Amino acid sequence: SQQGEEDPQALSIQEGENATMNCSYKTSINNLQWYRQNSGRGLVHLILIRSNEREKHSGRLRVTLDTSKKSSSLLITASRAADTASYFCATAYDTGRRALTFGSGTRLQVQP
Amino acid sequence: SAVISQKPSRDICQRGTSLTIQCQVDSQVTMMFWYRQQPGQSLTLIATANQGSEATYESGFVIDKFPISRPNLTFSTLTVSNMSPEDSSIYLCSVGGIPGQGRRYEQYFGPGTRLTVT
Numbered sequence: 001s002q003q004g005e006e007d008p009q010a011l012s013i014q015e016g017e018n019a020t021m022n023c024s025y026k027t028s029i030n031n032l033q034w035y036r037q038n039s040g041r042g043l044v045h046l047i048l049i050r051s052n053e054r055e056k057h058s059g060r061l062r063v064t065l066d067t068s069k070k071s072s073s074l075l076i077t078a079s080r081a082a083d084t085a086s087y088f089c090a091t092a093y094d095t096g097r098r099a100l101t102f103g104s105g106t107r108l109q110v111q112p
Numbered sequence: 113s114a115v116i117s118q119k120p121s122r123d124i125c126q127r128g129t130s131l132t133i134q135c136q137v138d139s140q141v142t143m144m145f146w147y148r149q150q151p152g153q154s155l156t157l158i159a160t161a162n163q164g165s166e167a168t169y170e171s172g173f174v175i176d177k178f179p180i181s182r183p184n185l186t187f188s189t190l191t192v193s194n195m196s197p198e199d200s201s202i203y204l205c206s207v208g209g210i211p212g213q214g215r216r217y218e219q220y221f222g223p224g225t226r227l228t229v230t
Contacts, residue, residue: 030217031217033217033218033219035221041223041224042116042204042221042222042223042224043155043204043206043219043221044221045218045219045220048217048218088154088155090155090219092217098143098208098209098216098217098219099145099157099160099208100145100157100219101157102154102155102156103154104153104154105154
């Protein structure tokens with residue numbers, strides 16, 4: 001079963017605007033990851049944040065993690081049309097098991 | 113990162129038949145996984161493919177329906193048996209446990225196999 005939910009389910013913004021997606025999960029985790037999927041194809045790993053980290057940056061991406069609320073957010077700054085994709089959060093349990101549990105995903109549309 | 117290929121990329125199959133999907137990695141990896149993504153949905157883990165032993169299946173997935181092989185550290189197959197229209201999905205393999213700082217938990221995905229069952 002899915003670990004958690006993401007919101008919004010869909011997001012449409014203009015190029016240059018920022019996009020924020022949120023993810024909630026249910027159980028204790030080792031880390032949380034964000035992936036991007038273009039047009040139903042394979043997923044691309046974006047960023048990983050460990051349970052003892054609160055914020056992480058990678059280029060135009062900023063991820064936060066609040067373990068007390070069991071939630072994370074992904075911020076994409078200065079969005080581009082090429083950022084149009086589905087974004088999924090995924091959690092790795094705090095048991096050493098490496099398989100991931102995916103959230104429900106956010107479909108982002110960036111209008112040129 | 114690892115380069116992963118899947119074959120076939122897509123197929124249309126008739127009800128009651130079986131399809132075997134192949135996943136090839138360009139380097140030896142410790143962990144391989146198979147996921148299913150139903151239309152418009154997120155990914156659900158089917159099983160962890162174990163080299164030299166039986167796969168570890170998630171709740172709701174059984175070996176008779178989704179037999180998996182992993183003969184070595186670079187290759188795995190997933191068979192979707194006795195297919196029905198409900199099996200229409202994208203099937204993705206992924207690899208994990210890539211050596212490198214901070215990369216043990218990252219997974220790399222193949223391009224997926226889009227299966228349509230009529």
